[in-house]
Amino acid sequence: MEQKLVALSGNEAVAYAFKQAHPHVASAFPITPQTEMMHKYAEFVANGETDTEIILVESEHSAMSAAVGSAAAGARTFTATSSAGFALMWEIVYITASLRLPICMALVNRALSGNINIHCDHSDSMGGRDAGWIQLFSENAQEAYDNAVMAWRIGEHKDVRLPVMVTYDGFIISHTADALRMLPDDVAYKFIGDYKPGYALLDVENPITVGPLDLTDYYFEHKADQIAAYAKAAEVVQSVSEEYGALTGRTYEFCEEYKLDDAEMVMVILGSSAGTAKDVIDEYRAKGVKVGLLKVRMFRPFPAAYIAEKLAGRKAVAVLDRSASFGGFGGPVFTEVRSAMYGRQVPVRGYIYGLGGRDFDLGQVAKVIEDLQKVAAGGKVEDVNLLGVRS
């Protein structure tokens, strides 16, 4: 099978991936840096390349609500947003997962206001980390495309039935032309398959009620059922990724390892910054410093045991968060990784970097590696640090 090599921005790549699933409905409201993705998709529709019904709405709250209605009706549905748009969806973001509707969302990572900022950080995704969506992070346009193809298979799996958020860094990935390989349309659709909803409001022969009042008598049982769904979801992410790897030659796991095998020190990172970190790790490796990288692809469900296993026995670990948890103990990734490492006797330090699109440069990675060496040697480095900010 020939996978055409193309040059596309991340937004275009994801628009193509979504088109290949032949969704029945898309519902979205424009916000930078997501806008271009829906522009591209609207172009597909206008050119007759897909018969997706695009619902134009007056806000992201409505976009997510319309998507829920569409998915509950039995249609394959997606939406896309960024930053404040995602924040405005908030109420319905939870409802989507609670109703177990396998909607796909392209979340083009952008800082939350205020002050107003259009550039990349992960505050938006991380704000939604407890909402019940599967979250797949991408390092470049290729990974964003691949995640966006796999997302349908994962979310719509009969044992999963959960919404999937494919995230990619605003501007850094969304607006940068990148080389990637795409599946032919027919092969992609064959992989994704027809959508078979578990239930549908439009199935008038089998009437159902969706989202009824659920109080002290049954709500907790429904939540317990939802809590249990994520272990199964992780298994399906794994199996779908393996199948995708066999098809495309691009294999994904919960995390990507880079020079990890013999690494004494490890950086944990998400998204496009992994590429920068890999370059600096190469420089330090050339000097004989045993440092490696663990790039988290699946942040939800959080693969705690898997990560703990990968990081066990290391001399020092640095977790880099592109978002802050104001008033909390470090960023969200740090908190979860350190918690997963409880009892493992591995020192874990946290770094908050790149807020509001602040460049993540080589010097910042070098600083982290220098700190890791210090920690590995028994020296003192604060639990939580800010990286690349003027003091």
Next chain:
Amino acid sequence: MSFLKNSELHTGGIIREAGNAHDYKTGDWRTFIPQFIEDNCIQCMFCWIYCPDDAIEIDTSGSKPVMKGIIADHCKGCGICAHECPPAKKGKSALVMVREEK
């Protein structure tokens, strides 16, 4: 009260049994209740169409549906039926809201 077993609950809290609202009695919320004055009823079925719940009792056994009265267990006293009820019998309606007092 007995509960459904967890294995009997549907994923996502979906309810797959139609018409179960009938089992959920919500008639104790109201302050006003429609009083049915049968002599003024022209059997237009407006009340049945407009009722947001299923508080209008209809006899469907004959060739035409017949309005029988209010199902108090499901009437929340919104008054929509009385508002829509046409004053077709000499300006008089078949449904009139009255304050429910003991």
